[in-house]
Amino acid sequence: MGLYPYDPNHMKKGTEALDWPNLTAIQPVAGLIPEALRLVTKRQDAGTRERIFRIGDSVRNVYLVISGEARLIRLDRRGKEVILQRSRGGFIAEASLDSRNYHCDAIAAEPTTLLLCPAAAFRQALERVPAFSKAWQSQLAGVVRKLRAQCERLSLHSAADRITHYIEAEGTDGVVTLRQTRMAWAAELGLTHEALYRTLRLMREEGFLEIDGNRICAKA
Numbered sequence: 001m002g003l004y005p006y007d008p009n010h011m012k013k014g015t016e017a018l019d020w021p022n023l024t025a026i027q028p029v030a031g032l033i034p035e036a037l038r039l040v041t042k043r044q045d046a047g048t049r050e051r052i053f054r055i056g057d058s059v060r061n062v063y064l065v066i067s068g069e070a071r072l073i074r075l076d077r078r079g080k081e082v083i084l085q086r087s088r089g090g091f092i093a094e095a096s097l098d099s100r101n102y103h104c105d106a107i108a109a110e111p112t113t114l115l116l117c118p119a120a121a122f123r124q125a126l127e128r129v130p131a132f133s134k135a136w137q138s139q140l141a142g143v144v145r146k147l148r149a150q151c152e153r154l155s156l157h158s159a160a161d162r163i164t165h166y167i168e169a170e171g172t173d174g175v176v177t178l179r180q181t182r183m184a185w186a187a188e189l190g191l192t193h194e195a196l197y198r199t200l201r202l203m204r205e206e207g208f209l210e211i212d213g214n215r216i217c218a219k220a
Contacts, residue, residue, distance in 0.1 A: 068112025
C-alpha cells in the first residue's frame with residue numbers, strides 16, 4: 001500500500017449539489033468551469049497524508065484544490081519524499097490531462113477539499129466551449145510563468161535574495177501575504193526552516209522587511 005493510506009472509497013466524495021458561488025468566492029479559478037462540466041463535478045475531502053491518486057493510476061479526473069494543500073510527490077531511491085508541486089489553491093497535475101497514467105503520487109498535506117472533474121468530460125468541454133479552452137490556455141501559461149519564477153528563485157544563492165524574489169514575484173507592490181506555514185514556505189524556497197527564520201529576523205532588524213503575522217512587506 002506504500003507509505004500513505006490509499007483507499008478510493010474512503011475519501012469522502014460529495015454527491016450533493018455544489019454551491020458554485022461560494023466555491024468561486026473561495027477559489028476564483030473554479031469560476032472557469034463551464035455549466036455542463038459543473039453538472040458532473042464532485043467534491044472530495046481528504047485527510048492529512050491521505051493519497052489522492054498514486055503513480056500509475058489511470059487519469060480519470062482533473063483535480064482543483066479549494067482549500068488545504070495538495071502535493072505531487074515521488075520517492076527517491078532512499079525513500080525520501082521529493083515534492084514536485086505544492087498547491088494551496090488551483091488545479092494540480094494539469095499536464096496529466098494529456099496522459100493515460102499519473103507519473104507521480106498526490107497526497108493531502110493537511111485536511112484538503114478538492115473538486116473532481118471527470119477527465120473525459122473536461123476534455124469535451126475544452127473542445128466544445130471556446131471560452132473555457134481560452135481560459136484553460138491562460139491558466140496553463142500562468143503555471144509556466146510560476147514555474148519559471150521558481151526555477152529562477154532557486155538559482156539564487158542567498159536566502160535573503162530568495163525571500164526578496166518571492167515577495168516581488170508572488171506579491172503585489174512589494175507585499176505578500178503567506179497562505180502557508182513558515183516551514184512549508186522554507187521548503188518552497190529550498191531553505192531549512194532555521195535558515196528562513198534567521199534570515200527573516202536579520203532582514204527585519206536591518207530594515208529591509210516589515211513583518212506583521214503572515215504579511216511581509218519589502219521596504220525600499
